[in-house]
Amino acid sequence: MSTMTAAVLQRHGDLDAIALQQVPIPQPGRGEVRLRVRACALNWLDVGIRQGPKFGAVPLPLIGGGDICGVVDALGDEMSGWQVGDEVVVYPLLTCGECEYCRRGEPTICPHHRIIGEHVNGGLAEYTVVPARNLLGKPSRLTFVEAAALPVVAMTAWHMLITVGQLRAGERVLILGAGGGVASMGIQIARLAGAQVFATTSSPEKAARAAALGAQQVFNYREQDWVQGVLEATGGRGVDLVQDNVGGATWAQSLRALARGGRLVPCGSHSGTTFTLDITQVYHRQLRILGSNGGTYQDLAAALKLAEEGRLLPVVDTVLPLSEIHQGHRLLEAGQHFGKIVIEIP
Numbered sequence: 351m352s353t354m355t356a357a358v359l360q361r362h363g364d365l366d367a368i369a370l371q372q373v374p375i376p377q378p379g380r381g382e383v384r385l386r387v388r389a390c391a392l393n394w395l396d397v398g399i400r401q402g403p404k405f406g407a408v409p410l411p412l413i414g415g416g417d418i419c420g421v422v423d424a425l426g427d428e429m430s431g432w433q434v435g436d437e438v439v440v441y442p443l444l445t446c447g448e449c450e451y452c453r454r455g456e457p458t459i460c461p462h463h464r465i466i467g468e469h470v471n472g473g474l475a476e477y478t479v480v481p482a483r484n485l486l487g488k489p490s491r492l493t494f495v496e497a498a499a500l501p502v503v504a505m506t507a508w509h510m511l512i513t514v515g516q517l518r519a520g521e522r523v524l525i526l527g528a529g530g531g532v533a534s535m536g537i538q539i540a541r542l543a544g545a546q547v548f549a550t551t552s553s554p555e556k557a558a559r560a561a562a563l564g565a566q567q568v569f570n571y572r573e574q575d576w577v578q579g580v581l582e583a584t585g586g587r588g589v590d591l592v593q594d595n596v597g598g599a600t601w602a603q604s605l606r607a608l609a610r611g612g613r614l615v616p617c618g619s620h621s622g623t624t625f626t627l628d629i630t631q632v633y634h635r636q637l638r639i640l641g642s643n644g645g646t647y648q649d650l651a652a653a654l655k656l657a658e659e660g661r662l663l664p665v666v667d668t669v670l671p672l673s674e675i676h677q678g679h680r681l682l683e684a685g686q687h688f689g690k691i692v693i694e695i696p
């Protein structure tokens with residue numbers, strides 16, 4: 351057997367830009383391993399890449415999918431530490447390791463960084479090839495589907511709250527858009543860090559699930575002024591940190607919801623990329639805007655450790671076979687999900 355089934359993005363466009371095809375099984379090169387993919391979660395990035403090259407050029411045709419969990423299937427030359435049969439998850443960033451940012455331990459700013467499933471083929475296929483240095487052990491208590499639900503959202507939320515946001519015990523945090531994967535991780539990570547957690551969401555059902563993950567109070571943004579809600583819940587003070595991956599539609603409110611000296615940590619802009627800012631509120635109240643993008647291998651390792659201990663729970667909304675990749679994109683775009691949409695490849 352020399353071919354495999356893969357979901358191949360042929361061009362930018364609608365759902366029919368993705369085709370299920372038979373393609374050659376990839377061979378691992380130097381320092382690489384081949385994985386038999388068992389599960390691959392979808393992300394907004396997959397939808398964004400399909401719709402158009404708004405994050406820069408991607409090579410087409412492309413096998414997407416950066417949230418990979420699988421079993422080591424073949425070893426390339428000059429790699430060590432892993433064996434055929436090991437169950438692993440994949441750190442999805444490829445960084446140069448040599449630039450000033452990589453050398454000072456901030457690979458997420460590496461100007462040469464690439465993403466598995468965006469710039470090179472990813473895990474929406476029966477097999478994929480990745481660098482061995484990108485592997486981490488799968489938390490043994492999790493299924494393949496559960497583990498695939500973690501890498502991108504867990505490392506992103508960890509990087510936002512802990513690495514960039516420097517969240518401390520006792521602080522108050524607002525997580526926007528509970529229901530999305532990054533928010534469902536953010537609520538849990540903030541609570542585990544000892545913070546008091548507030549969240550916004552769009553329905554009573556999502557509010558109940560956000561509360562179950564650890565949000566003390568959840569505001570339905572369709573029904574109420576959530577900035578007012580946050581200010582009332584904090585005695586007029588506001589929160590110390592807002593995790594905002596919504597973007598242009600929420601930045602103004604996020605800044606208003608901050609306490610004096612508070613931090614807005616943005617990562618993502620699917621609601622838009624611009625808004626009007628009253629600069630005075632930033633310097634009068636000494637607000638800080640701390641951009642965050644992706645996460646480091648260490649961020650992911652820290653999150654997986656908590657998952658191994660049963661303290662950080664994967665949040666899976668829907669599991670689909672590879673043949674229903676189009677339905678996966680449809681569900682993501684509809685935005686009714688809570689947690690991850692995961693493609694399982696048994």
Ligand SMILES: [Zn+2]
Nearest residue numbers: 446449452460
């Ligand atoms: Zn670099």
